[in-house]
Amino acid sequence: MIYLRIVLMxxxxxxxxxxxxxxxxxxxxxQAESVPVAEVSVxxxxxxxxxxxxxxxxxxxxxxxxxxxxxxxxxxxxxTDLKRARQYPMQPPTIPHKIDGYQVDLNxxxxxxCHARSRTGESQAPMVSVTHFQDRDGNFLxxxxxxxxFCNQCHVVQTDARPLVGNSFEDYYQLTExxxxxxxx
Amino acid sequence: xxxxxxxxxWSILRKPPVHLSLGVxxxxxxxxxxxxxxxxxxxxxxxxxEEFCVSCHEMRDNPFAELxxxxxYSNRSGVRATCPDCHVPHNWTxxxxxxxxxxxxxxxxxxxxxxxxEKFLDKxxxxxxxxxxxxxxxxxxxxRNCHNFEFMDFTRQSTRAxxxxxxxxxSGEKTCIDCHKGIAHELPDxxxxxxx
Numbered sequence: 001m002i003y004l005r006i007v008l009m010x011x012x013x014x015x016x017x018x019x020x021x022x023x024x025x026x027x028x029x030x031q032a033e034s035v036p037v038a039e040v041s042v043x044x045x046x047x048x049x050x051x052x053x054x055x056x057x058x059x060x061x062x063x064x065x066x067x068x069x070x071x072x073x074x075x076x077x078x079x080t081d082l083k084r085a086r087q088y089p090m091q092p093p094t095i096p097h098k099i100d101g102y103q104v105d106l107n108x109x110x111x112x113x114c115h116a117r118s119r120t121g122e123s124q125a126p127m128v129s130v131t132h133f134q135d136r137d138g139n140f141l142x143x144x145x146x147x148x149x150f151c152n153q154c155h156v157v158q159t160d161a162r163p164l165v166g167n168s169f170e171d172y173y174q175l176t177e178x179x180x181x182x183x184x185x
Numbered sequence: 186x187x188x189x190x191x192x193x194x195w196s197i198l199r200k201p202p203v204h205l206s207l208g209v210x211x212x213x214x215x216x217x218x219x220x221x222x223x224x225x226x227x228x229x230x231x232x233x234x235e236e237f238c239v240s241c242h243e244m245r246d247n248p249f250a251e252l253x254x255x256x257x258y259s260n261r262s263g264v265r266a267t268c269p270d271c272h273v274p275h276n277w278t279x280x281x282x283x284x285x286x287x288x289x290x291x292x293x294x295x296x297x298x299x300x301x302x303e304k305f306l307d308k309x310x311x312x313x314x315x316x317x318x319x320x321x322x323x324x325x326x327x328x329r330n331c332h333n334f335e336f337m338d339f340t341r342q343s344t345r346a347x348x349x350x351x352x353x354x355x356s357g358e359k360t361c362i363d364c365h366k367g368i369a370h371e372l373p374d375x376x377x378x379x380x381x
Contacts, residue, residue: 081344097345101255101368108372113381122380124348 075161083126084158087171092154093126099157104150111151112144229284235267241294244268247305251370258369271327271369272316279323310373317362325361332361 063069079098086093102110114123132148133141170178202210231237239245249268252258257266274280292298299305299312320327334354339347353359363380366372375381 079343097343103367103372106374108367108375108381110367119380 075159077157077159087169095155095157097157099152104152109149109151116144229280232284233269233273233280235269238268243294243299243305247299247302248370255369266331266369270330274323274326275330306373309371313366313370313373317366320362321360324357328361328365 061069077098077100078096081097083096084094099111104110112128113119114125115128117127119125120127128144128148130140132144135141135145136147235249239249257271259265273283297304299308334350337350339351342350349359349364353363354361366378366381
């Protein structure tokens, strides 16, 4: 404890010395070059959090940073078993069903118990695409490639959560359509 | 020596009682019967509780710890399955048979067959196969103690579930455990298991 106090004292003395040096510039430095003390910016004291008005928020948080908001309600996973259209051809298809408790690890891959090539006859689930059988050099393997083993790296479920921000994504067809219309008119 | 001993007590057993009345013998026998049978059943029920199962670290740290994240432990309505609900038949004769088979578990406990996580993981496939076999043989009886096929509302199930339950399960071609493996505990290495 005593050491801490000594160190603190030493620091404060050093700080004071530095301050006095600044406020009394040496004679050979002209007055214009020295930094006027009044211009050194001082942080405003922290006041009460300002209430945010509509349209004023720069973040999605919806409240001042030093306040706590109640956690949002958890969204439910869509479980309709209906395929969703892809936004672009290479998009990994989203999962149209719940995957709660699906084990995908060294021992077992629950997804593959339906989506494996050999299982699709019985399960009627879509087979994992042929790209999943390729290794990084493009060679086809008999089983899915280890680099494609962890399904959730690319394929995810969708929830009924309300989007927080708008989405202006336009796919290739919409873009070309628009370009054609603009070019034609 | 032993022969003489047995002969002596056999003759006592064969002799009609000299001092005790028939009433004392019958009523006493009846009372003793209640106490012994009641005691046996109480002891049996004590071994049929989750507290008993997880009183050993093997069960507490492995299967029970894994159960805790699953829907059979924690869910929206708070109905849950305890160890014996799934692992001990409810029917008396089957229960006694299972309890007799479980004497091997006492052996395992004494000799530390699965006393560490590593040993448990090495043995998991064997242990799991025993349970799959048992549930396959009794048509997933322990599942059906709660999940009664007769009262399943297919319209409340997802399309996939409804399809499988209305065909493979309804026809008896498949039983619960065929598809629902690893729902309450983690799966072992599934290489070579049918359907995986």
